[in-house]
Amino acid sequence: MINIALLILLIPLIGTFILLYLQNSSKKLTIITSNLSILLSLLLSLYLLFIYISSNASAISQDVLTFADVKIYSLSFGLYIDSLSLVMCSVVTSVSFLVHYYSISYMKDEKSFNRFFVYTNFFTFSMLLIILSNNFFQLFIGWELVGLSSYLLIGFWIKKDSAIKANYKAFLVNRVGDIGLILGLCLIFISYNTTDYNEVFQMKDTINSTTINIFGYTFNTLSFICLLLFIGAMAKSAQVPLHFWLPDSMEGPTPISALIHAATMVTAGIYMVARLSPLYVIAEDVSLFILYIGSATAFFLGIVALVQNDIKRIIAYSTISQLGYMTAALGASLYSLAIFHLITHAFFKALLFLCAGSIIIKCHHEQDIRKIGGLRKFMPITYMAFLYASLSLIGFPLTSGFYSKETIIDAIGYYGHTIPYVMLLLSIFTTTLYTAKIFSKVFFGECTLHKEGEKDNKENDREMLMPLVVLTAPSVFLGIFIYDSLMLGNLFESSLASQELVISFYNNYVINSLNFFLHSFMTINFLILLSGIIFSYFYYYKKSFEIKIPLFIKNILIEEYGFNNFSSKYIPEFQNFLAKYLWKKIDISTIDNGFINNTSNFINKVSHKVRKTHTGYIYHYSLTIITALILLLIIIRFRY
Amino acid sequence: MIPISYYLILSTIIFTLSIAGIFLNRKNILVLLMSLELMFLSVNFNFIILGNYLGDLTGQVFVFFVLTVVAAESAIGLALLIVLFRNKKSIDVDDLSELKG
Numbered sequence: 189m190i191n192i193a194l195l196i197l198l199i200p201l202i203g204t205f206i207l208l209y210l211q212n213s214s215k216k217l218t219i220i221t222s223n224l225s226i227l228l229s230l231l232l233s234l235y236l237l238f239i240y241i242s243s244n245a246s247a248i249s250q251d252v253l254t255f256a257d258v259k260i261y262s263l264s265f266g267l268y269i270d271s272l273s274l275v276m277c278s279v280v281t282s283v284s285f286l287v288h289y290y291s292i293s294y295m296k297d298e299k300s301f302n303r304f305f306v307y308t309n310f311f312t313f314s315m316l317l318i319i320l321s322n323n324f325f326q327l328f329i330g331w332e333l334v335g336l337s338s339y340l341l342i343g344f345w346i347k348k349d350s351a352i353k354a355n356y357k358a359f360l361v362n363r364v365g366d367i368g369l370i371l372g373l374c375l376i377f378i379s380y381n382t383t384d385y386n387e388v389f390q391m392k393d394t395i396n397s398t399t400i401n402i403f404g405y406t407f408n409t410l411s412f413i414c415l416l417l418f419i420g421a422m423a424k425s426a427q428v429p430l431h432f433w434l435p436d437s438m439e440g441p442t443p444i445s446a447l448i449h450a451a452t453m454v455t456a457g458i459y460m461v462a463r464l465s466p467l468y469v470i471a472e473d474v475s476l477f478i479l480y481i482g483s484a485t486a487f488f489l490g491i492v493a494l495v496q497n498d499i500k501r502i503i504a505y506s507t508i509s510q511l512g513y514m515t516a517a518l519g520a521s522l523y524s525l526a527i528f529h530l531i532t533h534a535f536f537k538a539l540l541f542l543c544a545g546s547i548i549i550k551c552h553h554e555q556d557i558r559k560i561g562g563l564r565k566f567m568p569i570t571y572m573a574f575l576y577a578s579l580s581l582i583g584f585p586l587t588s589g590f591y592s593k594e595t596i597i598d599a600i601g602y603y604g605h606t607i608p609y610v611m612l613l614l615s616i617f618t619t620t621l622y623t624a625k626i627f628s629k630v631f632f633g634e635c636t637l638h639k640e641g642e643k644d645n646k647e648n649d650r651e652m653l654m655p656l657v658v659l660t661a662p663s664v665f666l667g668i669f670i671y672d673s674l675m676l677g678n679l680f681e682s683s684l685a686s687q688e689l690v691i692s693f694y695n696n697y698v699i700n701s702l703n704f705f706l707h708s709f710m711t712i713n714f715l716i717l718l719s720g721i722i723f724s725y726f727y728y729y730k731k732s733f734e735i736k737i738p739l740f741i742k743n744i745l746i747e748e749y750g751f752n753n754f755s756s757k758y759i760p761e762f763q764n765f766l767a768k769y770l771w772k773k774i775d776i777s778t779i780d781n782g783f784i785n786n787t788s789n790f791i792n793k794v795s796h797k798v799r800k801t802h803t804g805y806i807y808h809y810s811l812t813i814i815t816a817l818i819l820l821l822i823i824i825r826f827r828y
Numbered sequence: 829m830i831p832i833s834y835y836l837i838l839s840t841i842i843f844t845l846s847i848a849g850i851f852l853n854r855k856n857i858l859v860l861l862m863s864l865e866l867m868f869l870s871v872n873f874n875f876i877i878l879g880n881y882l883g884d885l886t887g888q889v890f891v892f893f894v895l896t897v898v899a900a901e902s903a904i905g906l907a908l909l910i911v912l913f914r915n916k917k918s919i920d921v922d923d924l925s926e927l928k929g
Contacts, residue, residue: 804925806860807851814847 190250192236193267196277197320199229200313207306215301222305223288226312230281237274246270247682249322249386260381268322268385272527272683276319276459279531283451283538284312286655290542291443293651294549298441304344308447311337315452319459324373324383331369331420331456335362338453342440351439361433361755365423372416375400379409389466414471418461418478425457426508427515428485432751434508438500442545445500449507450538455530458514465523465685479519479600483608483615486512488749490618495745498555499544499630502622506581507537509615510593516608517596522693523684525599528667528674529592536580536589536663542656543574546648547630557626561633567647571631573656578623580663582717583616585708588667591701594713595675599693613716620720621727628728671701835877842870857912857919861905868898 203225210217239245247270256263288308295304314337317330343355373383379398380388392410399406421427426434434454438445448454461468461478468475486509493505510533517526550567551560564571580589597616601609647653673679675694681687698704708714726732747753849863872891879887913919 802928804928806921806924807854811851814851 189236189239189245189248189269190252190267192232193269193320194252196229196232196236196281197267197313197316199225199232200309200316204306204309204313207302207309211302215296218302218305219292222309223285223292225309226281226285226288229312229316230278230285233274233277233281236269237271237278240269240271240274241679249384251322261377261383263325264323265326266322266384267320269320270683271679272459272462273319275527275531275679276455277316279534280312280315280319280451280455283534283659284308284315284447286659287443287447287538287542290446290545290652290655291441293649294443294545295441300344304441307337307341307344308444311341311447311452315456318456322385324376324385324388327460328369328373331424332366334424334453334456335359335366338362338437338448341444341448342437344440344444348439354433354436354439357756358433358437361430362423365420365430368416368419368423370420372413372420375409375413375416379413385463392467392470408471408473410467411471411474414464414468414474415477417464418474421457421461422481423457424460425454425511425515426485427457427481427511428488429751431485431489431508432748432755435496435501435504435748438498438504442500442541442548445504446538446541446545449504450541451534454507454511455534458511458518458526458530461515461518462523462527462684465521468518469521469685475519475521477519479516479605479608482512482515482517482519483600483611484512485509486516486615487611487618490615490622492745492748493622494618494625495742496622497558499547499557499560499626500541500555502557502626503537503540503544506540506619506622509619510537510581512615513593513596513612516600516612520600520603520605520608520689521686522596522599522690524674524680524687524690525592525596527680527684528670529596531670532580532588532592532663532667535659535666536577536587539573539577539656539659539663540581542659543570543577546570546652546656549648549652557629560630562631564631569647569653569656573660574627574631576660576664578627582620582623582720583713584717585705585714586668587664588662590708591667591671591704594708594711595698595704597713598697598711599690602693602697603689613712616713616716617720620717621724624721624724624728628724632729668701671704832877832881836874839870839873839877842866842873846870854921857909857921857924860921861902861909864905865898865902868894 203221206221206225207218210221247268249266249268251264251266253265254262255265288305291304291308295301298304311334314330314333318327318334319330321327321330339355339359341355342358343351345351376388377383380391382388398409400409400412401407402412419430423430423433434449437448440448468478489505489512490509493502493509496502496505510529514526514529514533517523517529546567547560547563547570548555550563550570554560576587580587583590583593593616597609597612600612670679675690675698698707727735744750846863846866849866850860853859853863872894875887875891875894879885879890909919912924916923
């Protein structure tokens with residue numbers, strides 16, 4: 189089993205190296221290598237998941253290789269195989285494979301075709317490294333590699349100025365989170381003397397009673413570790429206040445947006461918190477913090493999507509909002525629900541992005557939805573795929589998104605977290621609105637891009653549509669299939685903590701998936717959803733009324749609550765100010781003038797005075813010598 | 829019998845004179861050498877007097893050694909003086925201030 193897992197991890201890496209070697213050869217070889225490596229990885233993941241579930245095996249954590257073995261610590265490369273990591277592996281590789289396949293035709297006119305696949309393969313490998321790692325150190329390496337490859341991919345079009353700025357931004361914001369992650373890692377090592385997951389989990393209770401003193405405040409060590417690690421997760425999973433890199437990262441090619449925002453990078457934070465759920469369950473105060481951060485992200489960033497006009501940016505904000513749902517579920521200690529939503533979201537969001545890519549290609553890289561329109565006639569398959577993905581996104585009953593999202597909302601309400609519950613409920617409404625906004629503007633209405641008689645009004649080619657069709661199936665039906673087994677806790681019982689919360693919720697509230705479906709029509713969730721749909725039907729489609737939003741609110745939303753300005757204007761300004769102050773006051777005045785120049789000036793002055801005593805006349809010297817001798821004799825005389 | 833203190837006072841006077849000669853002399857480097865000679869003589873005088881007084885011949889023998897060294901020293905001093913004069917055309921003490929800071 190460990191060998192297969194090793195293969196899953198290494199095949200994309202080997203693919204990367206082969207692709208690097210193939211730099212100047214034909215496109216066909218590049219296509220075959222990149223797709224085959226991910227496909228193999230996908231098949232092995234599914235096979236391993238199947239074996240794992242059917243054999244009821246228990247979690248395996250095994251070190252494969254030891255890098256360094258110092259007396260206090262051994263740095264090793266290991267794999268952690270359990271249902272959680274295998275499910276994640278399958279999701280990541282399947283989405284990644286479809287994105288790869290899709291990219292063949294999406295990127296076919298691209299000059300650096302090979303480079304793209306080198307990056308994507310490497311990206312997949314980095315993500316798998318995070319998923320399969322069995323210690324914090326390896327997690328950190330994977331974490332950084334994901335950051336690196338996302339940096340490379342967002343800035344794939346290296347000559348596009350905005351892309352370079354966007355990848356720089358993504359990288360920097362992730363660095364902020366990495367500070368938290370690395371501090372948490374150090375703290376774990378200091379307090380547990382190991383970085384292995386299992387060993388840490390076993391010792392978690394011993395550390396819970398200890399406290400740590402920082403700047404005169406005392407914290408519970410475990411809570412503090414969890415908080416620091418969560419800061420890392422906040423940056424990777426785009427939670428408020430470290431979310432603002434994600435919309436900008438839409439500058440990359442669209443398949444990359446699908447890859448980054450559906451299955452890989454942004455889910456890393458969610459996955460990490462779920463993986464460390466035994467620690468987070470104990471740290472209740474941090475969990476509460478996570479809950480509020482998550483629901484605030486879901487609510488406030490969803491609203492921002494309403495004023496955006498770039499199709500990819502709207503979907504990006506919806507990603508942030510959906511990640512907020514997952515984070516809220518993590519905060520409410522409903523880890524398996526978060527993972528469930530992660531899985532369904534991976535599929536329907538990848539589908540949304542790939543549809544967006546298909547639309548963008550058709551419209552010659554026009555992304556402004558005000559200029560696109562009436563595509564329903566030209567692109568029936570994309571239209572259907574987008575429709576299903578949207579239904580899943582807004583949580584229309586019976587779709588995957590419905591099961592994962594409604595369960596999170598209801599469970600959070602069921603466990604009495606009122607404020608997050610309300611925020612998540614309201615977020616349903618905004619989700620419906622912005623989805624309907626894209627939908628009505630892109631697929632209905634007047635088409636402004638295509639002129640009369642233009643021939644280019646066919647659907648995209650089959651390579652591009654195949655992934656859309658394939659992804660529609662899990663986007664719509666996956667939820668209902670895995671819902672019961674997942675909720676009952678069979679699947680994640682051994683890998684996630686506090687599964688009993690989910691199970692008791694299931695037994696008391698859900699009962700079974702069919703019942704949940706029927707029950708949902710009577711809940712407030714459905715009412716909000718329905719009102720959202722009706723509202724947007726009249727507002728966006730029929731345009732029967734207009735709403736004037738007060739300008740200052742609109743400005744706040746367009747400025748995205750000022751996070752962007754804050755990060756790109758005020759922080760650099762402050763840094764400039766600080767740097768100038770340090771340069772002028774500390775460096776020049778104190779160090780240069782104060783220490784160095786002052787010392788030399790002083791010595792210079794003194795030596796100018798001292799040299800005057802050297803007259804060069806023998807009698808002066810001799811007088812000095814004799815006087816000194818006499819004085820010495822006198823001293824000796826009176827001392828002894 | 830002249831008391832020993834008289835001799836010692838005489839030798840101290842000679843010694844003091846020679847020291848004064850060294851740093852009061854501003855003119856001639858020859859005078860400087862002469863003052864040095866005088867200094868040696870006063871010390872030798874001390875040796876002889878005290879050797880006689882204590883009945884110890886060592887002091888008087890030592891004077892011979894000192895005289896030898898003094899002869900050599902003044903020979904070197906005069907040789908240096910000649911070289912100096914050749915280079916500077918002067919044996920003025922005031923002119924010898926090359927080490928002035």
